[in-house]
Amino acid sequence: MSERPQPLKAINRFFEGKEPWQIVTMTASSVLAIVWAHSLYNAKESVTTRLRKQFFRWLRQVPIVKRKIDEKMAEITKDFRKDINKRLAGVTVRTELPAKGLDPELIKQEVRDHLSLGAYDWRNGAVSGAVYHLSEEISKVACDTYALTAYTNPLHADVFPGINKMEAEVVRMAINLFHGDEGCCGTVTTGGTESIMMACKAFRDLAYSRGISNPQIVVPSTVHSAFDKAAQYLGLSVKTVPVDPETFTVDVEGVRNAIGRRTCLIVGSAPNYPYGTMDDIVALSAIAVEYGVPLHVDACLGGLLAAFMPSAGHHVPLFDFRLPGVASISADTHKYGYAPKGTSVILYRKEEYRHHQYTVTTEWPGGVYGSPTVNGSRAGGLIAACWATMMFIGKERYVEMTDEIVKTARYIEEELRKIEGLFIFGKPATSVIGFGSKQFDIFKMAEQLHTKGWSLNALQFPSGVHICVTHAHTAAGVAQRLRRFVSDAAAAAAHCRRHAGEPVHGKMAIYGVAQEISDRSLVSDITKYFIDSMYYLPQPEDE
Numbered sequence: 001m002s003e004r005p006q007p008l009k010a011i012n013r014f015f016e017g018k019e020p021w022q023i024v025t026m027t028a029s030s031v032l033a034i035v036w037a038h039s040l041y042n043a044k045e046s047v048t049t050r051l052r053k054q055f056f057r058w059l060r061q062v063p064i065v066k067r068k069i070d071e072k073m074a075e076i077t078k079d080f081r082k083d084i085n086k087r088l089a090g091v092t093v094r095t096e097l098p099a100k101g102l103d104p105e106l107i108k109q110e111v112r113d114h115l116s117l118g119a120y121d122w123r124n125g126a127v128s129g130a131v132y133h134l135s136e137e138i139s140k141v142a143c144d145t146y147a148l149t150a151y152t153n154p155l156h157a158d159v160f161p162g163i164n165k166m167e168a169e170v171v172r173m174a175i176n177l178f179h180g181d182e183g184c185c186g187t188v189t190t191g192g193t194e195s196i197m198m199a200c201k202a203f204r205d206l207a208y209s210r211g212i213s214n215p216q217i218v219v220p221s222t223v224h225s226a227f228d229k230a231a232q233y234l235g236l237s238v239k240t241v242p243v244d245p246e247t248f249t250v251d252v253e254g255v256r257n258a259i260g261r262r263t264c265l266i267v268g269s270a271p272n273y274p275y276g277t278m279d280d281i282v283a284l285s286a287i288a289v290e291y292g293v294p295l296h297v298d299a300c301l302g303g304l305l306a307a308f309m310p311s312a313g314h315h316v317p318l319f320d321f322r323l324p325g326v327a328s329i330s331a332d333t334h335k336y337g338y339a340p341k342g343t344s345v346i347l348y349r350k351e352e353y354r355h356h357q358y359t360v361t362t363e364w365p366g367g368v369y370g371s372p373t374v375n376g377s378r379a380g381g382l383i384a385a386c387w388a389t390m391m392f393i394g395k396e397r398y399v400e401m402t403d404e405i406v407k408t409a410r411y412i413e414e415e416l417r418k419i420e421g422l423f424i425f426g427k428p429a430t431s432v433i434g435f436g437s438k439q440f441d442i443f444k445m446a447e448q449l450h451t452k453g454w455s456l457n458a459l460q461f462p463s464g465v466h467i468c469v470t471h472a473h474t475a476a477g478v479a480q481r482l483r484r485f486v487s488d489a490a491a492a493a494a495h496c497r498r499h500a501g502e503p504v505h506g507k508m509a510i511y512g513v514a515q516e517i518s519d520r521s522l523v524s525d526i527t528k529y530f531i532d533s534m535y536y537l538p539q540p541e542d543e
């Protein structure tokens with residue numbers, strides 16, 4: 001017998017005296033074990049997350065647990081519906097087409113009635129975020145433009161070439177604001193979420209084209225949930241990197257360590273939604289270059305403030321195409337671009353990236369079909385209204401509005417810092433100020449402010465709230481209200497310091513409770529019932 005290499009000898013020794021069926025079975029099962037282990041490693045969720053979910057799935061099948069949960073869910077649904085009944089009190093509920101069309105004046109009146117529903121005074125700057133400006137003249141230009149273009153559809157380039165041109169111009173103006181070069185390109189989308197989804201699709205498909213079959217995105221824990229949504233839609237896995245507990249910006253070394261063979265995209269926010277802090281895009285860009293992975297900068301929220309801040313005399317770190325690692329940027333024209341809701345831009349450094357965003361089908365009996373974004377037919381009117389808004393406001397006024405917003409935000413930040421028991425999450429970069437407390441329940445304070453008509457956004461892990469300053473907060477007359485906000489906040493904090501142990505009531509209590517529930521599938525279900533309630537119409541038998 002000839003000499004065999006060492007490993008083969010070992011294998012032979014291992015199988016010595018075994019029956020052929022045993023050898024076959026052992027081989028097959030070890031191959032399966034390897035495949036299973038590989039699938040664990042490549043799975044979208046970690047082993048512990050999946051075990052945990054499995055445990056709760058099992059728990060929820062135990063009859064007594066299931067009954068309790070079903071009862072509780074029925075109660076919650078009823079509560080949600082009660083809220084809707086209260087909210088919609090006084091308006092006609094219509095469930096059938098009117099037999100004959102209504103009179104336009106009546107329709108107008110009913111629309112006004114619908115607009116007056118809701119608990120907050122959103123026209124007077126009591127709402128965080130949500131409404132980005134209240135200028136009648138800006139709205140008029142946008143809406144007049146929409147009235148002219150509402151029925152256009154840029155899917156038909158031959159019919160509406162002018163709308164295509166407007167879209168191309170919005171994209172090019174945005175590229176220039178973010179210091180892109182001639183090679184940069186992009187598209188208009190229907191909002192930040194679609195822009196983010198498009199970036200994820202583009203870089204997923206780029207990864208596919210490079211032979212990566214199970215791409216992963218690496219995101220800060222503070223990144224907008226649109227990235228999770230995109231991952232769910234696109235079958236991507238998500239690796240989340242925590243933020244530094246002092247700065248509340250992503251741990252840059254954590255991002256470096258998270259990059260692997262499967263990484264198709266890393267992401268930084270400029271700034272993020274929860275705290276308004278800006279990740280260190282300069283450092284992330286350097287990592288992107290070093291590892292050859294694309295970096296997406298989510299500037300949906302504050303990008304169109306940050307772009308004007310230097311001209312307004314406010315410092316902002318570099319975050320745009322001037323950094324070589326930045327492959328794409330999303331920015332919402334329907335936020336601080338002040339266009340009507342329904343537009344955003346996604347920009348790329350190279351056309352190669354945008355090509356991966358497109359979808360093309362060549363075999364459809366309806367013809368060769370190619371389109372740039374999610375929608376087939378697209379709302380030309382929204383693109384035109386966005387274009388008109390940008391034309392009307394112009395650079396000078398954008399800079400002015402930015403200055404007013406940033407100054408207001410700085411004022412609120414400073415005043416909040418003076419309040420005993422409060423702390424600010426990191427350093428707010430543009431217009432969002434997140435705050436929390438180590439002395440009392442911050443949701444108690446939010447509840448207090450809520451009773452005074454201030455709507456703030458709740459944050460979790462850790463508990464906090466934020467206010468997003470918009471131009472609605474800077475209008476003449478609103479400045480006084482802002483001083484009132486600051487004094488209301490001080491009074492609320494003082495109340496909380498005195499009554500630290502007292503429970504929180506109302507909507508804000510839910511945010512506290514939701515964090516305590518370890519079975520996150522329950523939180524998810526409750527959220528689904530809440531969404532259901534948005535589609536609920538009061539029934540005649542409801543009282």
Ligand SMILES: *Cc1c(COP(=O)(O)O)cnc(C)c1O
Pocket residue numbers: 191192193194196224226269271272273298299300301302332344
């Ligand atoms: C608003 C926002 C988004 C998503 O935009 P939508 O227009 O709401 O879809 C993404 N990222 C950040 C930081 C945002 O604030």
